[in-house]
Amino acid sequence: MTTPTVEELFAEYHPGILRMLIRRTGDPDRAEDLAAEVFARALAAPPYNPRPWLFAVALNLVREDGRRAVRQGRRLELLRAESPQHTEAPDEVFDRNERAALVRRALDQLTERDREVLLLKAEGFDYDEIAATAGLAKGAIGTTLARARRRLVEAYRALDAEEGDRAAR
Amino acid sequence: MRHADEGTLHSFLDRELSPVEVEELERHLSVCVPCRALLAEARTFMADADELVVALDVHPPRASVPTVAIPARGWRPRPAMLGWAATVILAVGLGYSLRPGVVPPTSPVVASRQDAAQPPVEAPSAPANAPRGAARPIRPPADLPAASPASLAGAAVESPPPSLLANQGAPAAAAHAAADAATPVGKTTGTAGIAFVDGAPVDTSSRALSFGPSPTPAPRRITLDEAVAHLGGTIRLIDGLAPQRVELLSGVDVPGADPDRQVIRVYYEEPDLGLVTLDQQRPGPSYAAREDRERRFESAVPIITVNPAPTSRAPRVVARAPLLTSTLAWRSDGTWLALTSRLSGARMTELQARVK
Numbered sequence: 001m002t003t004p005t006v007e008e009l010f011a012e013y014h015p016g017i018l019r020m021l022i023r024r025t026g027d028p029d030r031a032e033d034l035a036a037e038v039f040a041r042a043l044a045a046p047p048y049n050p051r052p053w054l055f056a057v058a059l060n061l062v063r064e065d066g067r068r069a070v071r072q073g074r075r076l077e078l079l080r081a082e083s084p085q086h087t088e089a090p091d092e093v094f095d096r097n098e099r100a101a102l103v104r105r106a107l108d109q110l111t112e113r114d115r116e117v118l119l120l121k122a123e124g125f126d127y128d129e130i131a132a133t134a135g136l137a138k139g140a141i142g143t144t145l146a147r148a149r150r151r152l153v154e155a156y157r158a159l160d161a162e163e164g165d166r167a168a169r
Numbered sequence: 170m171r172h173a174d175e176g177t178l179h180s181f182l183d184r185e186l187s188p189v190e191v192e193e194l195e196r197h198l199s200v201c202v203p204c205r206a207l208l209a210e211a212r213t214f215m216a217d218a219d220e221l222v223v224a225l226d227v228h229p230p231r232a233s234v235p236t237v238a239i240p241a242r243g244w245r246p247r248p249a250m251l252g253w254a255a256t257v258i259l260a261v262g263l264g265y266s267l268r269p270g271v272v273p274p275t276s277p278v279v280a281s282r283q284d285a286a287q288p289p290v291e292a293p294s295a296p297a298n299a300p301r302g303a304a305r306p307i308r309p310p311a312d313l314p315a316a317s318p319a320s321l322a323g324a325a326v327e328s329p330p331p332s333l334l335a336n337q338g339a340p341a342a343a344a345h346a347a348a349d350a351a352t353p354v355g356k357t358t359g360t361a362g363i364a365f366v367d368g369a370p371v372d373t374s375s376r377a378l379s380f381g382p383s384p385t386p387a388p389r390r391i392t393l394d395e396a397v398a399h400l401g402g403t404i405r406l407i408d409g410l411a412p413q414r415v416e417l418l419s420g421v422d423v424p425g426a427d428p429d430r431q432v433i434r435v436y437y438e439e440p441d442l443g444l445v446t447l448d449q450q451r452p453g454p455s456y457a458a459r460e461d462r463e464r465r466f467e468s469a470v471p472i473i474t475v476n477p478a479p480t481s482r483a484p485r486v487v488a489r490a491p492l493l494t495s496t497l498a499w500r501s502d503g504t505w506l507a508l509t510s511r512l513s514g515a516r517m518t519e520l521q522a523r524v525k
Contacts, residue, residue: 023225100227107225122222127185142185143176146211149218150175156221 004050006043013054014039016123020055024062024119026104034061052133055123059116059134102163106155114148121145173197173204178211216424388416388434396433405449405506408523410437420450425498425507427452445510447524452505497521 004012017038021031038058047053107115113134120130131138173181173194180186181194198205396415397404406412414436420426423434430453437445497517498507506524508517 019226023222026225096224097227099224103221103224106221118218118222121183122219127180127183140176142180142183143174145183146175146179146214149179149214152221153214153217156217 004046006039006046009042009046009050009054010039013050017054017058020119020123021058021062023107023122024059024115026100030065034058034065037061049132051125052129055120055125056133056135063112098163102159103152103156106152106159109155110148110151114144114151117141117144118148118152171197172201173207175207175211178204178208179215181208182212182215220424386419388418388422391415391417391433396435399431399433400449400451400504404433404435405447405501405504405524406435407437407445407447407520408525410439410442410445410523412436413438418448423448423450423507425496426450426505429453442516442520443511445508445512445520448505448507448509450505451503 014035018031018035021034022028025031025034035058038054038061041057042050042054107118110118113136116134117130117136120133125133127138127141130136130141136144177186177190177194181191186194198208391399393404393412393415396417399417412435416434416436418432418434419428420430420432421428423432426432426448427450430450432448432450435447435449437447439445494509494511495514495517496507496509497514498505499521500506501524508520508524510517510520512520
């Protein structure tokens, strides 16, 4: 089997890497920068086993990058083009963004490891792949996921209830 | 007898247990009601967590496509990327996930070739050949003119946004065709390119650029007849209620459904019931077979999941009040069905009895 080219790696994995980074950081611009960095490193040292390697690098970059307050690199301005088919009402957009912010707060309550395992699972990794990427024993993944899922849901429900109380006042 | 721990239950639901472990667990579950309840709870946590994670993909709805203008300020070359024929092309993933509840499929990335004759949209090719949508190779554009950031910004802003939306029909149709096959397929809605030439960014195509996971086709309103056709001749409806609206959704967007097939959603609205939706689907054979194991335990504890927030794109805008919907899902004659509403479990079960 030939080693995939970086172009192939990019085509195959960039969407998933970017998606996971957006979920992990909540910042699309920063996620893009990090994703680009991941593939830049792959350029420098093409990985033998790409998927776990790429995602592990991505997660490491987030951890290292955590304290950097200033985002460097491209800043993108988004201009919206309206569609004749279907526009989202402003309050729907508001609701969706609010909900995402709430989920993010809930996600932040998890430990780093629980959070990473959860996000990798959401990218379709199986337990073997999660273990390889996150550096855990396969036998621990089930327990970690169980705990991560429960904590995320419970944290979200608590925050949602809080918000509901606040809105009611 | 040793009770099942949480980790084992989740491993079971993730289909990560060995056949021996599965058999052992099933044997225990067949005689232990509390553990069956724990399994149902685990399933709920799993489904809810999946939905919450997806809610982190905050993107505008697919129908509203952002175009990206690259401003002149703040450019910084990325030295790490320049060690490749002095140019690097960044291809950015296309499309969006639609709304909470959407599970983003693997999304394709289309790298643009740096020439003007590039076709604006690439619909996904046959699933067998391109399981993640069509991806074009990234090539260093040796012939690219260097552009100053200022001219880039000017170019980006002045050029009219392309009509990506004109092409939405094609990907949607192709996506439907692809969704009916066994393989989940990514979908493209357009292409764009940003190239760095010796550190300076160049937008060589004046096309809209978007990022994020690729969209599943948006729910599409259809007629009852079309719905019947989709379901292979018969549709299940709530006896005594008038359907207000029928939609066709991707299975990916409906928790509990086979992601590779489409779901028919029928909306009902009655003063005493509020908004009720009935989802139905004829799952694919492989999905149905995989679900067999879980189904045996579903009947022990009726699965009524309480949803953290509205999951359906109802025709009306739902108020901000945190009302919870519940979903009752079951199978009947090879059809997967799910009722969602704000009614109590008892009333849902009543409604369920009226589904014919």
